[in-house]
Structures are given as C-alpha cells and as structure tokens.
Amino acid sequence: xxxxxxxxxxxxxxxxxxxxxxxxxxxxxxxxxxxxxxxxxxxxxxxxxxxxxxxxxxxxxxxxxxxxxxxxxxxxxxxxxxxxxxxxxxxxxxxxxxxxxxxxxxxxxxxxxxxxxxxxxxxxxxxxxxxxxxxxxxxxxxxxxxxxxxxxxxxxxxxxxxxxxxxxxxxxxxxxxxxxxxxxxxxxxxxxxxxxxxxxxxxxxxxxxxxxxxxxxxxxxxxxxxxxxxxxxxxxxxxxxxxxxxxxxxxxxxxxxxxxxxxxxxxxxxxxxxxxxxxxxxxxxxxxxxxxxxxxxxxxxxxxxxxxxxxxxxxxxxxxxxxxxxxxxxxxxxxx
Amino acid sequence: xxxxxxxxxxxxxxxxxxxxxxxxxxxxxxxxxxxxxxxxxxxxxxxxxxxxxxxxxxxxxxxxxxxxxxxxxxxxxxxxxxxxxxxxxxxxxxxxxxxxxxxxxxxxxxxxxxxxxxxxxxxxxxxxxxxxxxxxxxxxxxxxxxxxxxxxxxxxxxxxxxxxxxxxxxxxxxxxxxxxxxxxxxxxxxxxxxxxxxxxxxxxxxxxxxxxxxxxxxxxxxxxxxxxxxxxxxxxxxxxxxxxxxxxxxxxxxxxxxxxxxxxxxxxxxxxxxxxxxxxxxxxxxxxxxxxxxxxxxxxxxxxxxxxxxxxxxxxxxxxxxxxxxxxxxxxxxxx
Numbered sequence: 001x002x003x004x005x006x007x008x009x010x011x012x013x014x015x016x017x018x019x020x021x022x023x024x025x026x027x028x029x030x031x032x033x034x035x036x037x038x039x040x041x042x043x044x045x046x047x048x049x050x051x052x053x054x055x056x057x058x059x060x061x062x063x064x065x066x067x068x069x070x071x072x073x074x075x076x077x078x079x080x081x082x083x084x085x086x087x088x089x090x091x092x093x094x095x096x097x098x099x100x101x102x103x104x105x106x107x108x109x110x111x112x113x114x115x116x117x118x119x120x121x122x123x124x125x126x127x128x129x130x131x132x133x134x135x136x137x138x139x140x141x142x143x144x145x146x147x148x149x150x151x152x153x154x155x156x157x158x159x160x161x162x163x164x165x166x167x168x169x170x171x172x173x174x175x176x177x178x179x180x181x182x183x184x185x186x187x188x189x190x191x192x193x194x195x196x197x198x199x200x201x202x203x204x205x206x207x208x209x210x211x212x213x214x215x216x217x218x219x220x221x222x223x224x225x226x227x228x229x230x231x232x233x234x235x236x237x238x239x240x241x242x243x244x245x246x247x248x249x250x251x252x253x254x255x256x257x258x259x260x261x262x263x264x265x266x267x268x269x270x271x272x273x274x275x276x277x278x279x280x281x282x283x284x285x286x287x288x289x290x291x292x293x294x295x296x297x298x299x300x301x302x303x304x305x306x307x308x309x310x311x312x313x314x315x316x317x318x319x320x321x322x323x324x325x326x327x328x329x330x331x332x333x334x335x336x
Numbered sequence: 337x338x339x340x341x342x343x344x345x346x347x348x349x350x351x352x353x354x355x356x357x358x359x360x361x362x363x364x365x366x367x368x369x370x371x372x373x374x375x376x377x378x379x380x381x382x383x384x385x386x387x388x389x390x391x392x393x394x395x396x397x398x399x400x401x402x403x404x405x406x407x408x409x410x411x412x413x414x415x416x417x418x419x420x421x422x423x424x425x426x427x428x429x430x431x432x433x434x435x436x437x438x439x440x441x442x443x444x445x446x447x448x449x450x451x452x453x454x455x456x457x458x459x460x461x462x463x464x465x466x467x468x469x470x471x472x473x474x475x476x477x478x479x480x481x482x483x484x485x486x487x488x489x490x491x492x493x494x495x496x497x498x499x500x501x502x503x504x505x506x507x508x509x510x511x512x513x514x515x516x517x518x519x520x521x522x523x524x525x526x527x528x529x530x531x532x533x534x535x536x537x538x539x540x541x542x543x544x545x546x547x548x549x550x551x552x553x554x555x556x557x558x559x560x561x562x563x564x565x566x567x568x569x570x571x572x573x574x575x576x577x578x579x580x581x582x583x584x585x586x587x588x589x590x591x592x593x594x595x596x597x598x599x600x601x602x603x604x605x606x607x608x609x610x611x612x613x614x615x616x617x618x619x620x621x622x623x624x625x626x627x628x629x630x631x632x633x634x635x636x637x638x639x640x641x642x643x644x645x646x647x648x649x650x651x652x653x654x655x656x657x658x659x660x661x662x663x664x665x666x667x668x669x670x671x672x
Contacts, residue, residue: 001468002462002468002513003465004464004465005416005466005467009440011466011467014465051657052657054653054654054657055657080338080341081525088651088653089425089426089651089652089653090445090447090649090650090651090654091445091649092651092653092654095528095651095662096654096659096662098527098528098662098664099528099529099530099662102527102528103527104345104525104527105525105526105527105528105664106444106446106453106457106525107444107445107446107453107649108442108443108445109426109427109443109444109445110442110443111426117442117443120442121442121457124460124461124464125460125464126338127464127466128340128460128461128463128464128465128466129338129339129340129350129464130338130340130341130347130460130463130464131341131347132337148653189417189440189441189442190440190441191434191438191440191441192431192434192435192438192441193435194435313426313427313431313443314426315424315425315426315428315431316425317390317424317428317484318390318426318428321387321388321390323432326431326432326434326435328434328441328443
C-alpha cells in the first residue's frame with residue numbers, strides 16, 4: 001500500500017498543507033441569509049456589472065481568486081496551479097476566469113462536490129512536493145444553473161417543495177506548503193453512487209447515499225472518533241437529504257447528530273427566503289466553507305472539520321434519456 | 337521553490353510512475369484509418385449495442401478502463417482512483433462509467449486536453465505517494481459531440497474545409513508506482529490562452545497558440561534538447577493548426593519539424609476519409625497515445641515522447657454570447 005494511504009479510500013497527508021487564506025463572494029439573496037456576516041463580498045446585483053449571468057459568474061470566480069490570494073503574503077504570479085470548476089457546460093465561468101488569471105489550470109467537474117474535489121487535488125499537489133502554492137475554487141449561480149439544468153427563468157416555473165435553490169456564490173482556498181492556518185490532514189475520495197432516484201427537483205435523496213458512503217468510508221478507514229469533530233458538513237443535501245443522511249448513517253453505526261450541519265441548510269432562512277429544501281450548487285459549500293467555516297477555524301472557535309461536498313452528476317441529456325441521478329461526495333478533513 | 341519543480345510551469349517526478357498498461361477503443365471510421373492496427377478494439381457500430389450514442393460512449397469508457405486494467409497484473413478493485421473526463425456536458429459518459437466501475441473518481445474537464453490533464457494528475461497522485469495504482473482515461477464520440485457542440489446530425493450540415501472530425505475513441509492508461517513500462521518523467525501544465533479566434537469550425541488556429549505556450553514553457557524551464565525526443569505529439573491541432581504551431585514555435589527559437597506529429601492528422605487519411613483538417617476530440621489523443629504511441633514505446637521503437645493534448649474550452653453558450661475560444665494544452669513527458 002502506498003505510504004500515505006490509510007485504507008480503501010482515505011489518505012493521510014504528511015506535509016501539512018495549510019489553508020493560508022480564503023475568499024468568498026455571494027449574491028444578493030445569500031447576502032440576506034443567516035451567514036451574511038461571514039462572506040467577504042455581497043453582490044448588489046446578479047450580473048456583477050457584466051452583460052450575461054455567465055460572465056457575471058465568471059467575474060465572481062476571477063475576483064474571488066484574486067481576493068483570496070490578496071489576503072495572503074503572495075501574489076497571483078506565485079500561484080503554481082489553479083484547480084477549479086463550476087456547474088456550467090464546459091466549465092464556462094471557470095475557463096474564462098482562468099484565461100484572465102494566466103496561471104496553470106486544471107479544470108475539474110464534480111457537480112456540487114467540486115469544492116472538496118478541488119481541495120483534495122490541490123492539497124495532494126502541495127503535499128506531494130509539486131508546489132508551494134495552489135488555489136482551489138468553485139462557483140455556481142442561480143440564474144446560469146437554473147436555465148441550463150431546468151427551465152428558462154422567464155417561464156416563472158413553479159418549484160416543488162423538494163426543490164433546492166442554487167446558490168449564487170463562489171469560494172477560493174489558497175493552499176500552501178507553509179504558513180499559518182488550518183491544515184488539510186486527510187482526504188476520502190468518493191465513488192459514484194446511484195440508488196435510482198430520477199427526480200431532478202429532489203436531489204437531496206439522490207446525493208445523501210453518496211455522502212453516507214464517503215463518510216462511512218472515512219470512519220471505517222481511520223477508526224477516528226466522531227466526537228473529535230466540531231463540524232461534519234455536507235455540501236447541499238438540504239433539509240430532506242440531510243435527514244436521510246443522518247438516518248442512513250445511523251443505521252451503519254455512526255451517529256453524527258451532534259456534529260452535523262449542511263451548508264445548503266445553513267445558508268438560507270428557508271421559511272422567510274422561500275428556498276424550500278435548501279441551497280445547492282458548487283458555490284454553496286464553496287462560500288459556506290471559505291466564508292463561515294474557515295473563519296471559525298481561524299478564530300479557533302472550532303478546531304476539526306470534515307467538509308463533504310456532495311454532487312449530483314446527472315446531465316439534462318441523461319435525464320431526457322430517463323436515467324437516474326449518479327451522485328458523488330468527497331471528504332476533506334481540516335484541523336487546527 | 338517546491339522540491340519537484342523545474343521552473344515556472346514544469347515539474348520533475350521523482351518516483352518514476354510507470355504506465356504499466358493501456359487500452360484503446362475506436363469507432364468504425366477510425367478503424368479504417370492509417371492507425372487501425374494499433375487499436376485494441378474497433379467498434380462495428382457507433383452505438384456499441386446501447387440505446388443512445390451517449391450511453392454507447394459511456395460503455396466505451398467503462399470497457400476501455402476494464403481492458404487496460406485487465407492487461408496489467410491488477411484487478412479493478414485495486415485501482416485507488418480513476419481520473420477521467422470527456423466532452424459531454426456534466427461528463428456524462430465518464431460519470432455513468434464511473435458509477436459502474438465503483439472506484440473513487442475525480443472528474444476532470446479540459447476539452448480535448450483531457451488525456452494529458454488526467455495523466456498529469458494521475459501521475460502526481462502516484463508520485464506523491466498517495467496511491468500505487470491510478471487510471472487516467474478520456475473519450476469522445478462523433479455523434480454525441482457534434483449534436484452537443486454544433487448541429488443535429490440529421491441536418492446533414494455541410495462542413496467547411498477548416499472543420500475537424502470528432503474522433504469516436506477512448507483510451508486509458510494504468511499508472512503505477514512500480515512495474516515495467518514507459519515512465520512519466522515530467523509534466524508541464526498549461527495556462528488558458530486566447531488569441532481571439534471565434535470560428536468554432538476552425539479550432540486548430542485557436543488551440544495552436546496554447547500548444548506553443550506550453551511546449552515553449554517546457555523547453556524554457558528544462559533547457560532539454562528537442563532532438564532527444566522521438567515524438568512531440570499534439571492532440572488535435574489538425575492540418576491547419578499543426579502548420580501554425582510549427583511556424584509560431586519556430587519564431588520562438590524552437591524548430592520541432594523533425595519530431596513533430598499531431599494525433600488528429602495521423603488518425604485519418606483525410607483525402608480518402610473526407611475528414612478535412614483532421615481528427616479532434618479527447619478521444620483522439622487518448623486513442624492515438626494509448627494505442628499507437630504507447631505500443632511503439634513498449635516495443636522500444638521510440639524512447640522519449642512529449643504528449644501535448646490540446647483543448648478548446650469554448651461552450652456553445654459562450655459562442656452564442658460572441659466570445660472567442662479560450663484554449664489550453666498540457667504536456668506529459670514519457671520515457672523508456
């Protein structure tokens with residue numbers, strides 16, 4: 001077994017990659033939610049001064065990466081790799097942001113699991129001795145995602161109560177081989193899990209089994225203590241998916257109820273903000289981790305976190321072809 | 337500078353990740369081309385027995401990964417990570433293949449640069465001590481790509497002579513920390529380059545500057561000798577892009593003419609097969625590398641290769657929004 005492996009799906013980083021700084025930008029609606037004081041920038045309008053929502057989202061990615069690097073002691077030209085992606089076809093917002101940032105770029109796609117996927121790869125690049133400075137970032141945007149995955153916004157389509165609200169948000173983590181800050185300690189990489197759910201307006205139940213599989217793999221591989229965590233945060237299972245997760249993983253012998261949160265549940269006040277089952281999108285766990293969770297880690301209000309971003313990998317084409325929703329979840333364990 | 341870095345964009349792997357086996361599958365048209373004897377499997381029909389082209393492509397990915405692992409001394413359950421992607425929205429063919437393969441999965445998107453992107457990340461994972469066995473794979477399919485990026489096939493749209501023909505093909509490399517075979521020695525990761533080309537029926541000229549940038553970065557970083565290479569292979573610049581590459585890089589002081597090939601030029605007999613400027617798609621460099629080039633390396637007919645898969649990162653949405661084509665190229669240096 002390779003020297004850094006702890007088991008079937010988990011690795012132990014040995015050189016302590018540090019998250020030296022982060023950035024977060026969210027849209028106006030997210031800026032009215034319960035976590036509003038934790039985000040670095042709240043947009044006044046969804047277009048961010050651009051001519052299309054897609055380019056508004058792309059500008060968010062570009063600016064959040066500049067912001068995160070700007071908070072460190074480094075400059076953009078010292079970043080060896082950007083590992084990033086988004087929900088749009090051909091990673092449109094990230095690809096165009098990477099063009100403007102002019103740094104070596106690995107595009108990744110894991111639907112809403114992309115934040116922990118990009119953090120996993122970025123910290124492996126640093127831990128493996130390939131770089132001293134890598135940025136991991138992802139984004140999503142309500143207007144670009146809704147019209148790509150569901151219906152034109154102008155249609156004003158009614159949303160079932162199981163639906164989630166795609167977060168307009170982005171987050172970036174600057175990961176370094178040295179410096180001060182919370183450290184990425186372990187990574188558990190998910191498999192694609194598909195329990196046959198076909199309703200794209202009810203993605204929590206599709207993704208929850210993937211989160212169960214990955215979290216169970218972590219504890220099986222490491223025999224770590226649930227109570228040593230301050231937070232185990234899934235990406236965007238929402239209210240329905242979050243309940244399923246707690247129930248299913250309890251049946252596997254792991255009771256997470258005392259440390260569990262879901263970024264999609266926390267980001268909105270669902271009754272007041274009419275967001276039904278919760279927030280979703282890559283930008284959900286990206287903004288909540290890089291805003292809320294990271295800042296609490298930095299202040300040592302919490303000291304050990306598992307971030308489990310959760311992605312539904314269906315495509316509009318696969319949905320038209322009557323396929324179910326394959327899902328994936330990646331876990332990153334971060335400690336002070 | 338991190339210990340494995342050679343310069344601004346290049347790293348030197350220190351633990352000799354080995355490509356212990358590969359697999360390649362192509363469609364019927366590619367199976368009539370000049371490289372037909374090098375592919376492991378030639379499909380009799382583009383659907384591969386499935387009900388949609390997308391699921392035909394997905395089956396190709398699943399089967400090529402099984403085939404590549406099957407040729408090694410390992411079984412699928414010993415693969416720690418699959419790093420893979422394709423051209424389809426939400427990586428549809430790869431996501432569904434990964435579901436069936438049940439191994440930890442990192443989805444990547446670099447358009448037609450995805451083969452060298454996935455090989456880069458897979459070999460960093462092995463070299464960094466995180467795994468002894470990783471699979472890198474990508475695919476493309478004429479019928480799925482054409483209808484997603486251009487027009488319905490039923491339209492029978494006329495193709496300009498600058499257009500390239502998306503290869504129906506897939507390839508997988510099994511990368512290990514030990515064993516016999518060609519070794520991945522160095523990696524140069526590309527930046528997104530955009531020189532303002534807007535014609536999606538003429539992608540070679542859009543991608544050629546990205547290939548120039550990455551190849552120049554490699555030689556600037558390493559001072560390596562061009563003549564030490566047997567082959568420097570771009571992914572799919574085609575006839576027009578290939579000429580531009582040789583011309584532009586010559587102006588930078590590097591004459592590649594004696595060692596240069598392009599996978600998109602070699603895979604078809606363009607006059608007989610009516611493929612205009614050449615082949616394209618992730619599956620082009622994937623099948624040509626894992627079929628043709630790897631087999632020549634294994635037989636020691638050649639000993640040192642640079643694979644530079646080249647990707648055009650435009651999206652149909654960005655094209656409708658009148659944007660130019662951002663492009664990227666990643667280089668992987670493989671030696672016996």
